[in-house]
Amino acid sequence: xxxxxxxxxxxxxxxxxxxxxxxxxxxxxxxxxxxxxxxxxxxxxxxxxxxxxxxxxxxxxxxxxxxxxxxxxxxxxxxxxxxxxxxxxxxxxxxxxxxxxxxxxxxxxxxxxxxxxxxxxxxxxxxxxxxxxxxxxxxxxxxxxxxxxxxxxxxxxxxxxxxxxxxxxxxxxxxxxxxxxxxxxxxxxxxxxxxxxxxxxxxxxxxxxxxxxxxxxxxxxxxxxxxxxxxxxxxxxxxxxxxxxxxxxxxxxxxxxxxxxxxxxxxxxxxxxxxxxxxxxxxxxxxxxxxxxxxxxxxxxxxxxxxxxxxx
Numbered sequence: 001x002x003x004x005x006x007x008x009x010x011x012x013x014x015x016x017x018x019x020x021x022x023x024x025x026x027x028x029x030x031x032x033x034x035x036x037x038x039x040x041x042x043x044x045x046x047x048x049x050x051x052x053x054x055x056x057x058x059x060x061x062x063x064x065x066x067x068x069x070x071x072x073x074x075x076x077x078x079x080x081x082x083x084x085x086x087x088x089x090x091x092x093x094x095x096x097x098x099x100x101x102x103x104x105x106x107x108x109x110x111x112x113x114x115x116x117x118x119x120x121x122x123x124x125x126x127x128x129x130x131x132x133x134x135x136x137x138x139x140x141x142x143x144x145x146x147x148x149x150x151x152x153x154x155x156x157x158x159x160x161x162x163x164x165x166x167x168x169x170x171x172x173x174x175x176x177x178x179x180x181x182x183x184x185x186x187x188x189x190x191x192x193x194x195x196x197x198x199x200x201x202x203x204x205x206x207x208x209x210x211x212x213x214x215x216x217x218x219x220x221x222x223x224x225x226x227x228x229x230x231x232x233x234x235x236x237x238x239x240x241x242x243x244x245x246x247x248x249x250x251x252x253x254x255x256x257x258x259x260x261x262x263x264x265x266x267x268x269x270x271x272x273x274x275x276x277x278x279x280x281x282x283x284x285x286x287x288x289x290x291x292x293x294x295x296x297x298x299x300x301x302x303x304x305x306x307x308x309x310x311x312x
Contacts (some may be wrong), residue, residue, distance in 0.1 A: 046281040047281040050067075080261050095177070103187075104219060106186070107194075108211060123184050133176060141172075147162070163255070173245055196218065196222045242264075252265075
């Protein structure tokens with residue numbers, strides 16, 4: 001046993017000496033993960049305490065699962081959970097579909113310079129903060145926005161307050177999310193397509209295959225693995241709402257809570273009102289735990305169907 005330990009230690013030492021430059025390059029990342037990813041995990045204890053700043057982590061009253069009650073015992077639990085899950089399902093389906101289609105179109109463009117310009121324009125919305133996006137949306141549907149101006153020009157009297165019109169917002173939020181995120185995801189798929197050997201396409205052309213047939217029988221099968229991996233990772237955020245989208249873009253309109261309120265916005269308002277850090281931590285822990293389980297389940301299903309496409 002000692003010999004095995006000594007042998008392992010020796011191999012590790014030799015490996016470090018041979019590749020010490022690579023280890024030094026990795027060191028800053030490891031330090032970053034240690035301090036900003038692993039160390040904060042200790043804060044999970046707040047989810048089970050009635051935290052007091054003066055008493056600290058170890059002196060605060062232990063309340064067990066009581067902090068979780070405000071999520072499940074409230075009458076709004078079903079509404080916020082429903083909205084969170086349904087929005088994420090819509091985001092995943094629409095964004096994945098549009099991203100793949102957009103990547104296929106960009107791959108077929110003959111003018112590569114034009115393709116690069118379009119890619120740059122597509123990815124720009126991704127880097128806009130939700131505060132800026134909220135201003136853009138307000139410019140369109142605000143009291144003096146583009147939509148109301150067009151309606152006035154067409155003969156409508158008065159202005160429509162779109163920030164209290166519930167039927168509009170589920171579609172608008174899904175559209176805004178797609179506009180902001182599709183371009184970035186499409187670039188990922190474009191990069192994957194560029195790695196496909198051109199020999200497949202050349203052989204398909206010789207066989208008389210059309211562009212649509214090439215996309216169906218060559219491009220999409222090669223994209224299958226990356227699409228599945230992206231979907232599995234998306235499962236981790238199934239119970240996480242987009243705070244900026246549901247809070248900033250909607251101007252936190254109380255009239256829209258029925259259709260726009262998600263777990264994150266509900267917890268934020270509760271934290272502002274009650275100032276209970278333990279409750280917000282409990283909500284975050286709940287979302288993370290459920291997301292982790294969702295990833296495990298979806299990965300297990302994928303592994304049984306097609307092991308090569310599984311994440312791990």
